Amino acid sequence: xxxxKPIIKSIPYxxxxxxxxxxxxxxxxNKERTNxxxxxxxxxxxxxxxNSLWSLTFATSxxxxxxxxxxxxxxxxxxxxxxxxxxxxxxxDLIMVAGTITxxxxxxxxxxxxxxxxPKYVVAVGGCAISGGPFKGSYHxxxxxxxxxPVDVYIPGCPPRPEAIMYGMMQLQRKVKIEKFFGDxxxxxxxxxxxxxxxxxxxxxVEGCEKTDK
Amino acid sequence: MELIFxxxxxxRKVLRTHRDxxxxxxxxLIGMDWGDEGLGVIYILENSTTHATMHLxxxxxxxNKPAIYTxxxxxxxxxxxxxxxxxFYGIRFIGHPDMRRLFLxxxxxxxxxxxxYDASEAINPIRLTNEPPEDVQRSYEIEEDKEFAxxxxxENFMHVDEYVINIGPQHPATHGVLRFRLALAGEEIxxxxxxxxxxxxxxxxxxxxxxxxxxxxxxxxxxxxxxxxNRHALCMCIENALGLEIAPRVQYIRTIMDExxxxxxxxxMLSCAAMDLGALTAFIYGFRDREKVLDIFEEVTGGRLIQNxxxxxxxxxxxxxxxEAKVKDYCTYQLHKIKEFEDLxxxxxxxxxxxxxxxxxxxxxxxxxxxxxxxxxxxxWACDVRKRHPxxxxxxxxxxxxxxxxxxxxxxxxxxxxxxxxxxxxxxQLIDNIPAGDFKQKTKPIIKLPEGRFSAAVEGSRGEFxxxxxxxxxxxxxxVKFRPMGLPLVACMHxxxxxxxxxxxxxxxxxxxxxxxxIDR
Numbered sequence: 001x002x003x004x005k006p007i008i009k010s011i012p013y014x015x016x017x018x019x020x021x022x023x024x025x026x027x028x029x030n031k032e033r034t035n036x037x038x039x040x041x042x043x044x045x046x047x048x049x050x051n052s053l054w055s056l057t058f059a060t061s062x063x064x065x066x067x068x069x070x071x072x073x074x075x076x077x078x079x080x081x082x083x084x085x086x087x088x089x090x091x092x093d094l095i096m097v098a099g100t101i102t103x104x105x106x107x108x109x110x111x112x113x114x115x116x117x118x119p120k121y122v123v124a125v126g127g128c129a130i131s132g133g134p135f136k137g138s139y140h141x142x143x144x145x146x147x148x149x150p151v152d153v154y155i156p157g158c159p160p161r162p163e164a165i166m167y168g169m170m171q172l173q174r175k176v177k178i179e180k181f182f183g184d185x186x187x188x189x190x191x192x193x194x195x196x197x198x199x200x201x202x203x204x205x206v207e208g209c210e211k212t213d214k
Numbered sequence: 215m216e217l218i219f220x221x222x223x224x225x226r227k228v229l230r231t232h233r234d235x236x237x238x239x240x241x242x243l244i245g246m247d248w249g250d251e252g253l254g255v256i257y258i259l260e261n262s263t264t265h266a267t268m269h270l271x272x273x274x275x276x277x278n279k280p281a282i283y284t285x286x287x288x289x290x291x292x293x294x295x296x297x298x299x300x301x302f303y304g305i306r307f308i309g310h311p312d313m314r315r316l317f318l319x320x321x322x323x324x325x326x327x328x329x330x331y332d333a334s335e336a337i338n339p340i341r342l343t344n345e346p347p348e349d350v351q352r353s354y355e356i357e358e359d360k361e362f363a364x365x366x367x368x369e370n371f372m373h374v375d376e377y378v379i380n381i382g383p384q385h386p387a388t389h390g391v392l393r394f395r396l397a398l399a400g401e402e403i404x405x406x407x408x409x410x411x412x413x414x415x416x417x418x419x420x421x422x423x424x425x426x427x428x429x430x431x432x433x434x435x436x437x438x439x440x441x442x443x444n445r446h447a448l449c450m451c452i453e454n455a456l457g458l459e460i461a462p463r464v465q466y467i468r469t470i471m472d473e474x475x476x477x478x479x480x481x482x483m484l485s486c487a488a489m490d491l492g493a494l495t496a497f498i499y500g501f502r503d504r505e506k507v508l509d510i511f512e513e514v515t516g517g518r519l520i521q522n523x524x525x526x527x528x529x530x531x532x533x534x535x536x537x538e539a540k541v542k543d544y545c546t547y548q549l550h551k552i553k554e555f556e557d558l559x560x561x562x563x564x565x566x567x568x569x570x571x572x573x574x575x576x577x578x579x580x581x582x583x584x585x586x587x588x589x590x591x592x593x594x595w596a597c598d599v600r601k602r603h604p605x606x607x608x609x610x611x612x613x614x615x616x617x618x619x620x621x622x623x624x625x626x627x628x629x630x631x632x633x634x635x636x637x638x639x640x641x642x643q644l645i646d647n648i649p650a651g652d653f654k655q656k657t658k659p660i661i662k663l664p665e666g667r668f669s670a671a672v673e674g675s676r677g678e679f680x681x682x683x684x685x686x687x688x689x690x691x692x693x694v695k696f697r698p699m700g701l702p703l704v705a706c707m708h709x710x711x712x713x714x715x716x717x718x719x720x721x722x723x724x725x726x727x728x729x730x731x732x733i734d735r
Contacts, residue, residue, distance in 0.1 A: 058384060060391050060413050061731040062438040065482070065519055069508075072501030087385070100731075104319050105391065105412045107342050108383055134431055137423075138416040139326050139333040140318065142340055159519055 004043075006177035008050070010080055010170055018171075026178055038182045049093070050176040051081040053169065055123075056092035056116065058109065060099030063126040063159040067098050075162040082169055089113070094121035094172065097149075098159075100128035100135055101142045113149050119179070121172060124151045125165060127158040134158070215667045217256065217269045225272045226283045229257065233288045236261045237268060238581050239597075240289035241671075242680055244695045245299035247329050248273065253280045253303050256682075258669070262581050262595065265602045269667075274305070281354065284310040291584040294408075294705045302327035302418075308354045317411030317734060319345050327419055372397055376404065381719070383412040389486065389723060390730030392704065401715045408704055414734040421694040426452055426661045427526060429694065434520045436696060437732035439479035440674035442471045444696075445524040450605060451670035451681040452526050455663045463651040464528045466644055469607040470541065471511075471523065472672070473637040477548065478507040479675030480630040487627060487724040488559050491568055496559045503551055506544055513537060526661060528654025538645050545638045545645075552631055560627060569624035573710045573722035576621055583706035587677030587699060588629040589726055593621030599673040611643050623718075626725040662689050674699050676727050696735060700728035 006022060007013050034042070059067055070077050077083055086092040089112045101109055113122070124145050127133030132143035145151060152175060155168035220228045237259040244256040254273030260266070274280045284307040286292040296307045297316040304325035306313060315322065323337045372378050372395070382393035391412035397405035417432045433444040446468055453460060485500025508518045514533050515521035523530050559565055575585065580593040590597040598615045600608040616632040618625035663685035671680040680697030703726045710722055 062435060062519055064390075065438060069501060069505070069518075072505075073498050074502070074505045100413060100415055102412060102414055103338070103340055104317075104345070104414065105383065106340050107344050108412070110342050111344070112384060134435065135415045135417070135420065138420050139331075139338065140414050140416045147340065148342065161518065 006174035008170060008173050008177070011167075016171070016174070022174060022178060029178065029180065034180065038180075042179075042181050045181045046177050046179060049119075049181070050173040052084070052093075053082050053121075053172065053176070054084045054086050054091065054093045055082065055096045056089050056094070056112065057085045057087065058095050058097050058099075058112065060101065060105065061128070063098035063129070066159045066162060067096060067125070067165065070162045070165050075166065077166060077169065080166065080169065080173070089115040090117060092116055093119070094123055094152075095149075096123050096125055097129045097145045098125040100133070101145050101148075102140050103142065104140070106142050106148055109145070110148050119181075121152040121176075122149045123153045123155065123168060123172060125155045125157075125168070126160055127156060130154050130156060215269055215669055217271050217667060219271050219273065222272050222274055222282055226285065229270065229285055230288060232259060232268065232270075236263065237266075238262050238289075240285075240291055240295075240584055241267070241678070242682065242695065242697045243285075243292060243295035243299065244682055244693075245303040245305065245327065246271070246273070246684070246693060247303060247327065249329055251275070253277065253305055253328075255282060255299060255305065257285070258680075258682075262597070280305045281308050282306075283308050286310055289584070290579070290582040290709070291702050291705050294701055298701075301325070304328070306354050310354070313354060315411075317414040319411075321346065326416060331419075372405070372407070379716075383409070389728065392728075392730050392733075394719070396716065396719075398716060401717070403711050403714050403716060403719065406708055406711050408707065410701075410704070410730075410734055412734070413731050415731075417735045418694055418696065421691060423690060425689050426663065426691070429691070430525065431522065433696070434522060435731065436735060437674060437676070437679070437699060437729045438519055439482060439729055440475060440676070440679065440699070440732075441520050442468075442475040442523060443672045443674045444679055445522075446472060446606070447670050447672040447674075447679050447681045449524045449526055450672070451668050451683055452661070452663065454670060455666070455668040455683070455685065456526075456657075456661070458527055458655070458657070461528065461651050461653075461655065462649045463653060465606050466648045467529055467533060467653065468524060469611075470641055470644055470648075471521075471529075472606070473640050474507055474510060474541070476637050476675050477634050478504055478511075480634050481507070483630055483676075483724075483727040484555060484559070484627070487721070487727075488565075490720050490724040491565065493559060493562075493564075496555070499551075499554065499558070503548060506547065510537070510541055510544060513540070525654060527657045528652065530654075532653040533648070538648065541641060541645050545641055548634065549638055552634060555631060560631065565627075566624065568718075568721050569622065569627060569725070571620075571622050571624075572718050573623045573714065573725065574621050575706055575710055579706065579709050580621065583709065584702040585677070585706045586702065587674070588626055588633065589677070589703055589706070591616060592618045592625035592629045594619045597678070599671050599678050603671060605670070605672060607644065611640050613640050623721055623725040626727075660689055662687060663691070671697070676700065676703070676729070698733050698735060700730065700733040703728045704733060 124130050129145045132141050135141040136143055153168045153172045155164055157164050239260040239262045241258040241260050246254045252273045252275035254271055257270045259268045272282055282305055296310055299305050300313055301315040301317050324331050376397040378397050380395050383391040393409040395407040396403050421429050430445055433448045434441040436444050481500045481504045485497040488496030511521055512518050515523040575593050577594045580590045580595045586597045594617055596615055601615050613636045665685055665687045667684045669682045671678050677699035679699050682695040683691050684693040686692045
């Protein structure tokens, strides 16, 4: 069985501008063929996952207000299944980094990302999250969130229009659709992520046998 | 602007005399690095009844251990302003009860706004470790025999037996990335510790390396819900310094845009306050109306949230044909829809129970904290810059400065609705009479401000927004300071929240309506 083109209902496949990237990815995934049963299950699960992307809102500045606009009546991203925003990282599929990330915020962002359950995605919204934007060169601004997290989708703009945010989210939907969920993505550990060294407890005090070592 | 230098030993006495003679509003406190002439502080004072202003400065030549006497017992807002100056310049304020950094991490090396600051990555790398909590308040006092050799005194901020909870920085109801640490007794708030700086982008330092036209882009991103007004203030400051005469057409367009921006911001405030109370429907209604304002902006400026519209000497683009009609239609529409807000949200029994008598700020406290805008006016302080120091066309149009007296959360919400009505009233007077003419005038390709200090202030959506520029005649400023609208609002939470229930923190925060990127700059 082969992986299929990621087709989503909202926009026809040909109208996306960067199909080559995804096609290259599909080719790579198809090298080792997929098991029919697992592949069919993958399709089913990815269909569900891509249509219910829950985001952790991480709005630090202007882009956050545009994100609120997308949630409101005119743009209404509930049409695509993005409407559930979570304030707890444990319940979120993706983190929307909307706004400038400063030195003081960086450890907080990193910790929130670490707390999210796999599979997880990062969307960098706006110039500041992508590269530092107009504040590049400041002493307190992280020049791009990709310095600390692996980013899946970049949405440029200052701030991006609501249409751009929705387009970016649809790109993420397509990315989710071509993943192998079983055996891969659901137990995936990103190589760029720094793994914490396990804590090895030595010299634990044992009751009743203090000072046994001379 | 005339600056009077006072001796640092005399400073407290002089400032106290001024305060007692009616200068009860500390508009701004600006840290300065004058190079060889030392470090110092500029105080901008204002009389809250006569609106006379005064600029005083204190400086110290000691760069290693600079110390100046505190004024936070005279003006409550000085407590946070002085912490900001300590953070940026390392000036210690003697007698200040809590001399911690305000914006940067505790373990930050150096003082970034000093001219000799080394910004290399090696000294302050991106630290991914959590910030060590600093629970110790430091204050400085004078030793008896040694002059200005301040000794440090330490005191625990939170005690061991206190029940401390943390709210933020990533919390949906703090309206941005503000962090509170609260000490509770049951549900009652005993102590509040505010942590800012999670979105501190160092805009003021960046400004010092940019040319004047480049500065304009930063102001839109300070308080993005007052983008027009912020930029208006900076343009006005630069234009005044250059002596540019602004065409009437530009003044009309700027005034109309400022008022539209105010409506936009107040609608967002109302919808978010409703959402914080759990009324999601009102949020949808507010955003429905707000989109209409954004459409009007977009047609002329090309931007929705951030418009980049004002430029030095005019505006970026002329208004389009038929735009006036759209604005007029919108005004009629909005007045009609305010009724909906009143019926569904403001007059609702739940809103009244949650907001009436909650979060009271008196007039005197509002002045002492410098809490301008709707917060000050809800407490009965006539602090509208449009009336106090009229700019653009505000001296010529007829509008009422709405005042309430209770100073509680409910009055702050009512203020917003009334201000929307007043803004519509102002727009209606202007929209039919926009004179013909140029929408911008030619300026020199390289703009150099004459040597001196300049300031300007506008009424932003949530208070007075001020700009201060010190120029040494170069093409970039020597020092730029923006007076944040939100910092006084956050500062007065100290006063408001004491003894309140924890659940009221959310409604009080929503009605104060601060925008964090404006506080942190």
